[in-house]
Amino acid sequence: QKEVEQDPGPLSVPEGAIVSLNCTYSNSAFQYFMWYRQYSRKGPELLMYTYSSGNKEDGRFTAQVDKSSKYISLFIRDSQPSDSATYLCAMSSVETAASKLTFGTGTRLQVTL
Amino acid sequence: GAGVSQSPRYKVTKRGQDVALRCDPISGHVSLYWYRQALGQGPEFLTYFNYEAQQDKSGLPNDRFSAERPEGSISTLTIQRTEQRDSAMYRCASSSTGGIEGYEQYFGPGTRLTVT
Numbered sequence: 001q002k003e004v005e006q007d008p009g010p011l012s013v014p015e016g017a018i019v020s021l022n023c024t025y026s027n028s029a030f031q032y033f034m035w036y037r038q039y040s041r042k043g044p045e046l047l048m049y050t051y052s053s054g055n056k057e058d059g060r061f062t063a064q065v066d067k068s069s070k071y072i073s074l075f076i077r078d079s080q081p082s083d084s085a086t087y088l089c090a091m092s093s094v095e096t097a098a099s100k101l102t103f104g105t106g107t108r109l110q111v112t113l
Numbered sequence: 114g115a116g117v118s119q120s121p122r123y124k125v126t127k128r129g130q131d132v133a134l135r136c137d138p139i140s141g142h143v144s145l146y147w148y149r150q151a152l153g154q155g156p157e158f159l160t161y162f163n164y165e166a167q168q169d170k171s172g173l174p175n176d177r178f179s180a181e182r183p184e185g186s187i188s189t190l191t192i193q194r195t196e197q198r199d200s201a202m203y204r205c206a207s208s209s210t211g212g213i214e215g216y217e218q219y220f221g222p223g224t225r226l227t228v229t
Contacts, residue, residue, distance in 0.1 A: 008153065032216065043117075043204055043220030044156065088155045092216075099144065099208075100169055101218065103155030 003027050006089055006104030015113055019076040023089035023104045026070065030091040030102075033065050035074045038086045038106065047087075048074065079111045115139070117221035119205050125227045126195055134190045134224045136205030145188050146206040146218060147180055156204055156220075162188060195228045202226075 006023045013019055021035075031052055036044035048063040050056045050072075056063045062075040072091075076083055086106040092099070118137045126132050138145050144163050148156035158172040164185040173179070177195075182188040192199055202225050206218040 004155075006155075034216070041222075043206075043222055045220065046217045049216060090155070096169070099146070099161055100158050100172075101146075101156070102158065105153065106155050 001026065002105075003102050004089060004091060004104040007107055008105050010108040010110055012110045012112060013079055015079060015081060015111055017079050017111070019079050019083070019109060019111075021074040021076075021087050021089075021107050021109070023072050023091075024070055025072070025091055025102075027091070027093070027102070028067075028070070029093040029095065031094050032092040033063070033072050034090040034092075034101070035061075035063060036088040036090055036103075038088060040085075044088055079109075081111050081113060084109055084111050117205055117207050117219055119203075119221040119224050121224060122222065123225045123227075125229060128195060128197060128228055130195055131191065131193045132195055132226065134192075134203050134226070136188045136190070136207075136221060138186065138188070138205070138207030139209075139219055141209070142207035142219075143185075143210050144208045144218075145182055146208070147188070147190050148204045148206065148220075150202045150204055150223070152202075159190070192226075195226075197228045200226055200228045 035048040038044040053067045060077045064073045088106040089104040090101040146161040147159040150156045160170040162182040177193045180190045202223040204223045206220045
């Protein structure tokens with residue numbers, strides 16, 4: 001079993017929809033949680049970062065962490081065609097101080113007009 | 114300023130040959146990371162450096178893989194006696210300070226390695 005599980009999709013939604021992307025994990029030592037966005041043929045770029053549990057909002061993006069359930073989510077409001085990309089969750093423990101990231105497989109999102 | 118650069122962007126090599134992949138991090142970034150990304154998968158950690166010191170190499174698959182960063186800037190990932198299973202995208206990332214204060218890792222475009 002992988003340490004981080006993520007539905008690979010693809011997920012197709014119409015423009016303006018609310019998108020929910022999720023990851024589950026098994027390593028209770030994970031304390032740092034991140035979401036990266038990766039466009040085709042590009043390297044991942046950081047979208048959101050959350051430490052421990054709770055919510056964080058940045059514009060149209062909201063990240064949630066539920067450590068009791070070992071479950072993290074990324075919500076995208078008012079989705080745009082430019083949001084079409086692969087979304088990767090990534091996690092790290094205190095021990096590695098966010099230096100060693102464990103990624104999910106990524107969920108491919110397609111936002112259609 | 115310039116982002117992380119990697120060279121070559123594409124490398125095709127025959128099984129058994131050695132390859133060297135280069136990463137040029139963002140200027141001034143202390144930490145440098147190597148990942149391997151298979152098609153349809155997320156990046157898989159290989160190793161990382163703070164300055165010239167290799168801090169963690171637990172992700173290197175076997176002793177055919179090695180990395181160095183002799184002057185704390187450019188890094189080279191070397192794969193000896195390549196095998197077909199080594200074919201993947203190799204990505205480099207750098208961060209400003211390392212650790213949680215420099216948690217944001219900036220990724221390069223990657224080197225696509227194909228072993229025939």
